[in-house]
Amino acid sequence: MAERMIVRLGDPILRETSKRVQSITPQVEKILDDMVQTIYAAKGRAGLSAIQIGIPKRLVVMDCGSGLIELINPVLMEKSGEQVGQEACLSIPGVFGIVRRANYVKVQTLNRQGETKTIEAEDFLARCIQHEMDHLEGILFIDHTEELYSAKTGKKLNRKDLHRIQDKNRKKWWK
Secondary structure, eight states: OOOOOOOOTGGGGGOOBBBBBSSSSSSHHHHHHHHHHHHHHTTTEEEEEEGTTTOOBEEEEEESSEEEEEEEEEEEEEEOEEEEEEEEEETTTTTTEEEEESSSEEEEEEOOOOOOEEEEEEEHEEEEEEEEHHHHHHHHGHHHHGEETTTTOOOEEEEHHHHHHHHHHHHHHOO
């Protein structure tokens, strides 16, 4: 296992749609293992999609407090209810927003053995699943919120602040 670098806002790959995993190969298992290592190295974080480490595959790892969950080619089957809560993202450090999500989701996914599994989730786990599945479609939490805040100061940010963060990240990558 190896910790991977997390892609930041400003890298165009974050806006790509991830491709289905055709078969669960040792390479796919290695990616999942690396994602697990990466998420646990980023203490206090709930989830990570493969696109966030620069791999446009439909893979997600999460630990929202009740143990590790891996999703391979997840498909949202049902959603209901509503919750409003704070979200942040490893790809957009230092920023959070208030996001409206479904309170319940039902997801069909594969496990590492290629077996189809169904996961039903509520509350925070449902929020995590929706956040990570959005990444698979090139959608970020900032696309769902009207207001963004600095994690450091709690002060409201405007879209210009977000563009400055994005531009700063781009300059780092292209040097």
